[in-house]
Amino acid sequence: MPRSRLAVLCAALATLTVLFTPVAPVAHAAVPPPPAGWSLVWADDFTGPAGALPDAGNWIIDTGHSYPGGPANWGTGEIQNYTADPANVSLDGSGNLRITPIGGGRSWTSARIETRRADFKPADGRILRIEGRIQMPNVTGDAALGYWPAFWALGSPFRGNYWNWPGIGEFDVMENVNGLNSVWGVLHCGVAPGGPCNEFSGLGASRTCPGASCQSAFHTYRFEWDRSVTPNQLRWSVDGQQFHSVSQAQMDATTWANMTGHAGYFLLLNVAMGGAFPDGVAGFATPTAATVSGRPMVVDYVGVWQSGGPTQPGGVDARSTIQAESRQAQSGTFNEPTTDTGGGQNVGGIGNGDWLRFDGVNFGSVPAAQFRARVASGAAAGVSGLVQVRLGSPTAPPIGDFALASTGGWQSWRTVPANITPVAGTHTVYLTFSSGQPADFVNVNWFTFSTN
Ligand SMILES: [Ca+2]
Numbered sequence: 001m002p003r004s005r006l007a008v009l010c011a012a013l014a015t016l017t018v019l020f021t022p023v024a025p026v027a028h029a030a031v032p033p034p035p036a037g038w039s040l041v042w043a044d045d046f047t048g049p050a051g052a053l054p055d056a057g058n059w060i061i062d063t064g065h066s067y068p069g070g071p072a073n074w075g076t077g078e079i080q081n082y083t084a085d086p087a088n089v090s091l092d093g094s095g096n097l098r099i100t101p102i103g104g105g106r107s108w109t110s111a112r113i114e115t116r117r118a119d120f121k122p123a124d125g126r127i128l129r130i131e132g133r134i135q136m137p138n139v140t141g142d143a144a145l146g147y148w149p150a151f152w153a154l155g156s157p158f159r160g161n162y163w164n165w166p167g168i169g170e171f172d173v174m175e176n177v178n179g180l181n182s183v184w185g186v187l188h189c190g191v192a193p194g195g196p197c198n199e200f201s202g203l204g205a206s207r208t209c210p211g212a213s214c215q216s217a218f219h220t221y222r223f224e225w226d227r228s229v230t231p232n233q234l235r236w237s238v239d240g241q242q243f244h245s246v247s248q249a250q251m252d253a254t255t256w257a258n259m260t261g262h263a264g265y266f267l268l269l270n271v272a273m274g275g276a277f278p279d280g281v282a283g284f285a286t287p288t289a290a291t292v293s294g295r296p297m298v299v300d301y302v303g304v305w306q307s308g309g310p311t312q313p314g315g316v317d318a319r320s321t322i323q324a325e326s327r328q329a330q331s332g333t334f335n336e337p338t339t340d341t342g343g344g345q346n347v348g349g350i351g352n353g354d355w356l357r358f359d360g361v362n363f364g365s366v367p368a369a370q371f372r373a374r375v376a377s378g379a380a381a382g383v384s385g386l387v388q389v390r391l392g393s394p395t396a397p398p399i400g401d402f403a404l405a406s407t408g409g410w411q412s413w414r415t416v417p418a419n420i421t422p423v424a425g426t427h428t429v430y431l432t433f434s435s436g437q438p439a440d441f442v443n444v445n446w447f448t449f450s451t452n
């Protein structure tokens with residue numbers, strides 16, 4: 001629920017005379033492949049027949065004037081009735097989604113959709129990129145009064161609660177009102193009114209679209225949540241040009257944790273009509289009798305990517321779940337089926353002097369200081385040993401270890417943590433096993449590393 005904001009800036013922008021050369025927008029582009037070292041998390045290219053609703057496997061269509069039991073008028077004062085009518089929301093048959101407000105006076109319909117997935121969040125030490133290629137409704141001046149297109153994200157705890165905004169967090173990747181040639185990027189957090197995000201305005205910035213106007217052409221709107229730097233950072237850009245950022249250091253730890261510590265975010269696309277933001281910028285109630293019907297927001301694709309992953313063939317992300325049986329080399333062990341959650345195999349037959357080798361384990365630029373392994377043991381009473389992590393050689397000094405005795409059975413699994421000497425970059429990792437007695441003492445299903 002984007003809110004009114006940045007009144008001074010808005011007033012200045014509202015009086016700008018905008019000059020631009022119309023450029024025929026490219027109608028359709030494929031979802032970009034991941035940059036080198038990145039991976040695709042999720043995307044929708046909006047491919048399908050003209051008139052079809054967006055893929056129900058990806059999207060929930062919100063209808064009416066509020067969530068069930070949620071704030072009236074979606075919490076923003078917007079006046080439209082959202083529908084699931086293809087006239088308001090449908091594919092165009094050329095690889096785009098169209099969200100189209102229809103109406104006049106104070107009676108309007110439009111559409112709002114949100115992703116079923118609500119877990120968009122960067123892994124520890126990684127960057128999450130949320131991006132959409134969008135042409136705003138192609139309408140300006142008095143005819144555009146009240147148009148409020150948006151591409152944004154809400155923290156997953158909002159779904160089903162509807163009264164915990166803004167603590168759960170809101171990232172406005174792209175917002176625009178009244179047909180102005182400007183994109184707003186805004187963070188909402190903390191408490192309202194006031195708080196560390198200066199609600200109800202939020203922490204925002206805006207700029208004109210590069211080249212052709214926001215209304216006359218597609219532009220690429222991007223938000224990044226960067227957990228690879230300390231302090232963490234949020235960044236907004238249009239066509240690759242950054243225009244806003246917020247640092248973790250700008251707010252207290254509790255506010256940041258409430259905004260980022262949950263399961264992640266879901267994404268929304270909508271075109272509202274009227275409400276606090278367009279009214280505040282216009283200085284009067286919108287829409288008006290001059291507002292025209294039927295100008296769609298056109299969305300070519302929405303995609304989510306994450307940085308990290310293997311940096312060499314056969315390598316692996318240190319922060320992923322690394323299966324023990326995927327080792328490139330070993331000594332003294334065997335693979336066997338496991339009944340642990342997720343199935344697959346574990347490594348068994350592990351005793352003193354055995355080892356497993358993993359090539360190209362990428363820890364990234366932020367050092368990992370924690371090791372966790374999924375282990376089980378059916379060793380006899382009094383039998384125990386050490387699970388050790390070493391870099392580069394099975395005889396290098398261990399960077400961390402933990403001791404294990406019987407867990408109650410060779411398929412009785414538990415996840416055991418250990419501190420390690422912080423490590424960054426890409427390494428060959430050895431798990432080595434040490435015991436003062438000859439009997440096997442541990443099975444390993446998987447392991448992983450994290451910052452702390
Ligand atoms: Ca497309």
Ligand SMILES: [Ca+2]
Pocket residue numbers: 323324325338344345346347444445446
């Ligand atoms: Ca396994």
